[in-house]
């Protein structure tokens with residue numbers, strides 16, 4: 293899950309949906325949870341649901357979500373507590389990715405693993421065919437992860453045979469279009485030049501979540 297920086301509220305909104313394009317301009321047209329690119333009808337998501345006392349019009353309470361993550365999350369969380377959030381934590385450290393499979397990062401301590409798993413469960417992020425949590429017919433979020441895993445590995449092979457500035461830029465462009473930042477970062481974990489290109493390619497990636505070589509580091513004032 294890509295850590296993002298929304299910045300300060302650009303203005304006051306009289307309806308939360310008015311914030312959609314401002315949010316997308318700041319953090320890109322991606323679901324903040326499953327990282328799918330959503331270029332049409334992306335939804336403004338209330339981190340703390342309105343029903344549970346979350347502020348309806350407060351920029352601080354907004355992220356962007358695909359239809360599916362928003363529907364599954366619904367009003368099931370009563371606060372931010374017990375989950376990792378892309379606008380407060382370095383959520384790249386929370387999970388590991390392989391093909392369509394997302395897991396809590398086993399390198400974390402046991403309480404952090406529990407929080408990472410709660411976050412996965414809140415949006416049903418680990419659903420894939422043949423897994424413990426089978427997706428519904430309508431839930432094809434796994435497909436993007438599967439395709440990007442394939443494309444990122446081909447890109448890594450291309451990089452290894454021709455590591456040059458043009459290739460690096462091309463990989464950044466391809467990743468920007470296909471989305472799923474975290475999968476690209478996983479596949480290129482040993483290639484600092486490309487990691488930095490990815491961090492810069494995706495609009496609104498939180499810069500204070502990475503060191504000078506593009507390695508993820510704990511986020512200042514975050515829980516991870």
Ligand SMILES: [Zn+2]
Pocket residue numbers: 323324325326327328357358359360361362433
């Ligand atoms: Zn989503």
